[in-house]
Amino acid sequence: MSIGGDEHGLEAAPAPAGPNGSVVYFDGTTSRRRLVALVFADRLELHEPLQAVITWPYDDIRRADSPIGTLRLTCLSASALARLEIRDAALAAELIARCPRLDENRPSRGGAAIIVGWSLAAAASIIAVVLFGVPLAADRLTPLVPQAVERRMGDVADGQVKALFGNKVCDNAAGQAAFVKLVNTLREAGGLDPSIQTAVLATPIPNAFALPGGRVYLFNGLLAKAENPDEIAGVLAHELGHLRHRDGTRNLIYNGGTSFLIGLLFGDVTGSGAVIFASRSLVTASYSREAEQNADNFSIDVMHKLGRPTKAMGELLFRVTGKQGDSSLSILASHPMTEDRLKRMSEVDRPASGPPLLTAAEWNALKAICAPPHK
Amino acid sequence: MNQMTFVVPPQPASPPPLPLSFAGDRGEFRRLVTRGAALELGTVGFYRFWLATDIRRHLWSNTLIDGDAAEYTGRARELLIGFLIAMAIIVPVYLAYFIAGLEAERIKAFASFPLLLFFYVFGQFAIYRARRYRLTRTVWRGVRFWMSGSGWAYAGWSLLWGIGTALTLGLLLPWREAALERYKMRHSYYGDLQGSFEGRGWEFFKRGWWLWLLAPFSFYLFPAAPFVYAAYKAVEWRWWLSGIRFGGVRLESTMRRSALIGLYWKVIGWFLLFAAAMGAYLAGCAALVASMHGVAFTQFLKTSALVQSVPLLVMAGVGYLATVLGLNIVMRVYLLRDLWARVLASTTVHGIEAAANVSAKGELANALGEGFADGLDVAGF
Numbered sequence: 001m002s003i004g005g006d007e008h009g010l011e012a013a014p015a016p017a018g019p020n021g022s023v024v025y026f027d028g029t030t031s032r033r034r035l036v037a038l039v040f041a042d043r044l045e046l047h048e049p050l051q052a053v054i055t056w057p058y059d060d061i062r063r064a065d066s067p068i069g070t071l072r073l074t075c076l077s078a079s080a081l082a083r084l085e086i087r088d089a090a091l092a093a094e095l096i097a098r099c100p101r102l103d104e105n106r107p108s109r110g111g112a113a114i115i116v117g118w119s120l121a122a123a124a125s126i127i128a129v130v131l132f133g134v135p136l137a138a139d140r141l142t143p144l145v146p147q148a149v150e151r152r153m154g155d156v157a158d159g160q161v162k163a164l165f166g167n168k169v170c171d172n173a174a175g176q177a178a179f180v181k182l183v184n185t186l187r188e189a190g191g192l193d194p195s196i197q198t199a200v201l202a203t204p205i206p207n208a209f210a211l212p213g214g215r216v217y218l219f220n221g222l223l224a225k226a227e228n229p230d231e232i233a234g235v236l237a238h239e240l241g242h243l244r245h246r247d248g249t250r251n252l253i254y255n256g257g258t259s260f261l262i263g264l265l266f267g268d269v270t271g272s273g274a275v276i277f278a279s280r281s282l283v284t285a286s287y288s289r290e291a292e293q294n295a296d297n298f299s300i301d302v303m304h305k306l307g308r309p310t311k312a313m314g315e316l317l318f319r320v321t322g323k324q325g326d327s328s329l330s331i332l333a334s335h336p337m338t339e340d341r342l343k344r345m346s347e348v349d350r351p352a353s354g355p356p357l358l359t360a361a362e363w364n365a366l367k368a369i370c371a372p373p374h375k
Numbered sequence: 376m377n378q379m380t381f382v383v384p385p386q387p388a389s390p391p392p393l394p395l396s397f398a399g400d401r402g403e404f405r406r407l408v409t410r411g412a413a414l415e416l417g418t419v420g421f422y423r424f425w426l427a428t429d430i431r432r433h434l435w436s437n438t439l440i441d442g443d444a445a446e447y448t449g450r451a452r453e454l455l456i457g458f459l460i461a462m463a464i465i466v467p468v469y470l471a472y473f474i475a476g477l478e479a480e481r482i483k484a485f486a487s488f489p490l491l492l493f494f495y496v497f498g499q500f501a502i503y504r505a506r507r508y509r510l511t512r513t514v515w516r517g518v519r520f521w522m523s524g525s526g527w528a529y530a531g532w533s534l535l536w537g538i539g540t541a542l543t544l545g546l547l548l549p550w551r552e553a554a555l556e557r558y559k560m561r562h563s564y565y566g567d568l569q570g571s572f573e574g575r576g577w578e579f580f581k582r583g584w585w586l587w588l589l590a591p592f593s594f595y596l597f598p599a600a601p602f603v604y605a606a607y608k609a610v611e612w613r614w615w616l617s618g619i620r621f622g623g624v625r626l627e628s629t630m631r632r633s634a635l636i637g638l639y640w641k642v643i644g645w646f647l648l649f650a651a652a653m654g655a656y657l658a659g660c661a662a663l664v665a666s667m668h669g670v671a672f673t674q675f676l677k678t679s680a681l682v683q684s685v686p687l688l689v690m691a692g693v694g695y696l697a698t699v700l701g702l703n704i705v706m707r708v709y710l711l712r713d714l715w716a717r718v719l720a721s722t723t724v725h726g727i728e729a730a731a732n733v734s735a736k737g738e739l740a741n742a743l744g745e746g747f748a749d750g751l752d753v754a755g756f
Contacts, residue, residue: 026517119418
């Protein structure tokens with residue numbers, strides 16, 4: 001039944017193939033252009049002189065891409081690349097009327113809606129992972145990172161920091177002694193092991209930071225702005241808090257994870273760079289604010305334990321940054337607003353009950369740590 | 376019977392060169408990319424697989440060679456699966472890269488830079504494999520194109536030539552292109568018809584050396600750069616097309632150096648138009664927000680409320696997305712569709728009869744290469 005159309009008797013007369021052989025058949029095994037005549041029997045029959053008749057069941061015929069003015073057909077039960085091309089509009093219309101499933105494998109109108117739906121579901125899932133999964137993973141993974149690995153990462157960052165800030169460590173003897181005393185007092189009160197390394201860098205930028213693997217750097221610019229040892233002690237305790245919470249490693253895992261996922265989400269759509277940047281800033285800023293808050297808590301605890309005021313650190317920060325609420329958008333900031341931090345540290349402030357952390361002479365020596373040593 | 380009329384048999388005159396033509400309707404393509412760009416934004420980019428497929432289907436099926444249109448049989452689902460598998464491979468590679476970089480940095484700051492070379496090689500591999508995917512989805516007269524060869528071998532060649540090109544400040548570029556193209560075309564087939572590339576680096580150099588000299592200056596002279604780039608692209612297209620062979624079939628391009636300058640300037644014109652519209656829109660939004668706050672416009676601009684106003688940020692975001700949408704449409708209409716139409720219009724085919732009875736051959740390649748190319752943000756063919 002598959003080949004031959006003789007049993008159809010009268011119908012077997014080939015339909016006019018149109019002028020100049022407007023029905024072209026490619027059999028999918030060679031590129032030879034074969035001119036065929038169509039016969040509409042109970043299947044579509046392709047007649048070619050001296051060749052066996054080829055039949056295509058109407059139900060198996062599907063439309064293939066074609067330029068305007070040509071109907072190009074393929075058949076599920078024939079060779080995958082076999083094509084029939086009809087340029088005669090009337091003949092094409094006649095055939096289309098007989099093929100009920102012609103457009104079945106073309107994307108339907110609902111197709112785009114399904115893609116949109118699944119994409120939004122995927123986007124929601126990625127956003128949920130960024131907001132909840134990655135912070136959780138960072139929290140759980142951080143304790144698993146061995147100290148040795150953390151120290152290595154610290155070494156890498158250390159090299160880059162030193163390269164950026166000119167590698168000028170201040171260490172005149174008297175200042176260094178005062179600095180070590182202050183750090184050790186804070187370290188013991190905070191319960192950290194003695195392996196941490198600290199140094200003052202000769203940079204006018206008023207800042208201090210902690211690196212993974214137990215390194216804390218204080219910039220001379222901050223020392224210059226400080227008015228008493230409690231202010232510097234609060235800041236150093238804050239940085240020790242970052243070390244204690246291993247925030248460097250946690251941030252590394254977190255930032256790597258969010259960057260990757262947000263990049264995955266937006267792919268390479270032209271102009272998506274700004275969107276990626278904006279959403280990343282938004283998400284990582286909120287995470288960073290939380291870490292800063294925890295480090296502040298640590299600092300407050302340490303200062304309470306030593307019986308020293310907590311308000312001092314807030315005042316130093318306020319002196320450095322001024323009131324921030326006017327100038328920046330709070331949801332994009334990596335740190336809580338200085339005025340909020342000052343307010344909080346003032347609220348939990350207790351009158352001094354412990355001995356001063358440094359004597360007046362030691363404090364002066366620390367302030368002058370970057371000055372050339374006295375002969 | 377000694378007077379034989381000596382009839383000269385009509386020489387089997389070699390058929391005249393055939394023009395290639397593009398039959399696509401510009402409006403239809405514009406609607407296709409407009410809808411596609413909107414959906415791409417709506418699906419945060421995931422629609423790109425479907426859009427890329429639709430664009431190729433349109434371009435391929437309207438490209439007529441000897442009166443018969445080509446066909447693109449690839450489907451978006453293949454691209455999506457290729458992308459997902461490629462991601463599963465790229466993620467561990469990125470992690471390994473990160474750790475190796477960490478070790479290198481520990482020895483010396485910024486020593487991890489050479490590892491970038493690895494991603495260059497990986498990217499070249501992806502380009503080769505992506506080309507193979509696209510070629511095996513290209514069908515003409517019921518017979519598909521296909522490709523053999525090794526993506527890694529290609530990537531290795533590309534790296535060596537790339538180093539040479541960098542060391543000679545781009546002077547070797549024509550020879551690099553010729554060598555790589557020879558590799559790609561030698562491993563390309565139409566059915567059982569093997570491809571080859573006859574373009575010589577020297578010919579490319581002869582046509583384009585003055586552009587190489589002009590390039591450094593054009594960076595500093597804004598209006599010059601698009602001219603130089605457009606001329607370079609035209610020279611490159613012409614040289615590339617004229618070198619392509621499949622068995623006895625030979626392409627020839629007559630593209631003029633100035634052929635693409637108009638296209639690039641139209642795109643630049645649209646960019647400027649969009650930028651102006653965006654500027655006007657932002658100013659309007661700022662004025663609106665200022666009037667809501669009840670402050671004078673000029674005063675509003677001075678206060679920090681400008682960068683803090685959430686409604687203004689949202690409006691700016693909406694404007695930005697609209698601009699991105701518009702630019703995506705403009706770039707695809709001019710630099711894909713119109714460029715393709717111009718390239719085809721300048722190209723003729725000789726010896727097409729060699730492709731009249733070619734036997735089908737070759738296996739389908741998977742879309743993994745396209746996935747890598749997507750994941751690594753590289754493009755090329």
